[in-house]
Amino acid sequence: MRLLWPVAARRSSIWPPPLWGSRCCPRRQSCSFPGRRQLLSTPIFYANGSPHIGHLYSALLADALHRHRELHERGGRFATGTDEHGLKIQTTAAAAGSLPQHFCDRVSAEFQELFTQADISYTDFIRTTEPRHRRAVEHFWISLQDQGWLYRAKYEGWYCTAEETFLAASQVTEQSDSQGCKHMVSLESGHQVHWTSEENYMFKLSEFQEPLLRLLQERRLTITPEPFYQQVLQWLKQDLPDLSVSRDRNRLQWGIPVPGDSTQTIYVWVDALVNYLTVVGYPGAHHDWWPAACHIVGKDILKFHAIYWPALLMAAELDPPEQILVHSHWTAQGQKMSKSLGNVVDPRACFQRYTVDGFRYFLLRQGVPERDCDYYDEKxxxxxxxxxxxxxxxxxxxxxxxxxxxxxxxxxxxxxxxxxxxxxxxxxxxxxxxxxxxxxxxxxxxxxxxxxxxxxxxxxxxxxxxxxxxxxxxxxxxxxxxxxxxxxxxxxxxxxxxxxxxxxxxxxxxxxxxxxxxxxxxxxxxxxxxxxxxxxxxxxxxxxxxxxxDEQCPFEGRNLGSDTGLLFPKLEKPQARSL
Missing domain, CATH: 1.10.730.10 (Isoleucyl-tRNA Synthetase; Domain 1)
Structure with a gap:
């Protein structure tokens, strides 16, 4: 089968283009941007629970970059939203005694409320339960099918519900829980996995291994910071098996059905990744924006964005995005945040304690994308x-x-x-x-x-x-x-x-x-x-x-604005608890 390679092969631009002209005056800092319209996006956040500090950090990085663009009078869009399908949400909603849609409505509203409180300046908020998104996903699936990139096959493997993905045998290990019971878990995340055998639609991901390597080595898709670029190259030098892109609908009802096959549900990650096209009007109106896109993602979802997503796009005869910006995670006093440890940081509580701008400043000042960063009150x-x-x-x-x-x-x-x-x-x-x-x-x-x-x-x-x-x-x-x-x-x-x-x-x-x-x-x-x-x-x-x-200053002699008190009042240290 001939691998279609669209205009991406001729594109060499990266995001963002140079901010400063070559004739920048040494004493007057002025800049102008090209007239390109660009999409800046966060991941869409999985709606199986309330937002935490990691979600906020992704949104703040995107918000700061978007606002910086605006300071240079450069147009663009900033998209975020919630990912609302999948087995994990179906299970969590059932455990909460709620219908999946009602459960997602509540959690999505929490994200929107947090982002409003945090002064996140998004221009698009996408929910994968919206009709416009379902239309985009169905069209995308049919494009893959029409190009011959999908086939049905029986699939067996370890399935991680928490990560909504199949894992190879080399990615799992046996582990005993607190009661001494043995379970298979993901080596990377520690989440429990289950052996699953079912007939799915498969995507011919293996045929994209060399094209993806060329794409990265020629820097037509840039991944920043450099360590994450190297990580993706390492992945692509290993085996790249075909990808299961649907689930048996008897097991997973909460999702978009495969067009023309009511027995299968589209894999939640295929569904979710298409959101970046949905927000720019796919199918039909996306040409004005795509592929001038920059995705900001956490390191835990890098493989989905740097391997699966570009391959799926090329298969659908679309260009890959121009850049992926990757950030690491936040820990709490040196420990990974988890509900079981009770150390998950609630950003809304942090706003009350440090003010919105105070906490924004801390996360952006202390957050280093290349490595995990630690949070504690005194810091x-x-x-x-x-x-x-x-x-x-x-x-x-x-x-x-x-x-x-x-x-x-x-x-x-x-x-x-x-x-x-x-x-x-x-x-x-x-x-x-x-x-x-x-x-x-x-x-x-x-x-x-x-x-x-x-x-x-x-x-x-x-x-x-x-x-x-x-x-x-x-x-x-x-x-x-x-x-x-x-x-x-x-x-x-x-x-x-x-x-x-x-x-x-x-x-x-x-x-x-x-x-x-x-x-x-x-x-x-x-x-x-x-x-x-x-x-x-x-x-x-x-x-x-x-x-x-030797030039006129427009501010000289102008009255200052009214005095509204301290620019930023000092924060109080938390009181020591009495025994």
């Missing part, structure tokens, strides 16, 4: 208090205090106090800037580009580290020159005081702009306090310290 409190309350909030309080800025305006920058060319100005006028001050200006001019590069590379935590480092430099700038000690009655010292505050406020304005994707409410509060209007918060024409470059 959150220490980080958020140090960086948001002290470094950022303290800087804003200093620079807007009536004792230093009694007029409540954006002070004027005086070039003679902070001359652009230190060599030419040496010994002339009354330049007061030090070498450290010029290093601060240099760091600030490079910061937007560095942050954008880190976002591109899926290193949001590094972008935040760069912002905090610059904010600490700005605090050092204030501490170094001690504006509160300057004599306001001396005209030259008043000009220098105003210049110090102007530089600091300009730094704060840049931090506020760059932090909008991560802590949107706090960034809004900061920018509003600085008098920066809603139409002035894009990064498309960001200019830092205009007067330093």
């Amino acid at each position: 959150v409190i220490k980080l958020v208090n140090s960086e948001l309350a002290d470094v950022l909030g303290g800087l804003l309080n200093r620079c807007t205090a009536t004792s230093l800025n009694p007029s409540g305006t954006y002070p004027r920058f005086t070039e003679a106090c902070f001359p652009k060319d230190t060599g030419a100005q040496k010994g002339r006028g009354f330049g007061k800037a030090s070498a450290e001050d010029y290093r601060l200006v240099s760091s600030m001019e490079e910061l937007p580009l560095q942050v954008s590069r880190d976002f591109e590379r899926f290193h949001i935590y590094k972008a935040l580290e760069s912002i905090v480092d610059c904010a600490r430099q700005t605090n050092g700038f204030i501490q170094r020159h001690k504006p509160w000690k300057l004599n306001r009655n001396d005209p030259s010292e008043q000009l220098w005081l105003d210049t110090i505050l102007h530089v600091a406020l300009e730094c704060l304005r840049v931090y506020g702009l760059l932090l909008q994707p991560v802590i949107p409410a706090t960034a809004d509060k900061l920018l509003t306090r600085l008098g920066v209007g809603p139409s002035e918060r894009s990064l498309s024409n960001l200019t830092f310290l205009s007067r330093y470059h």
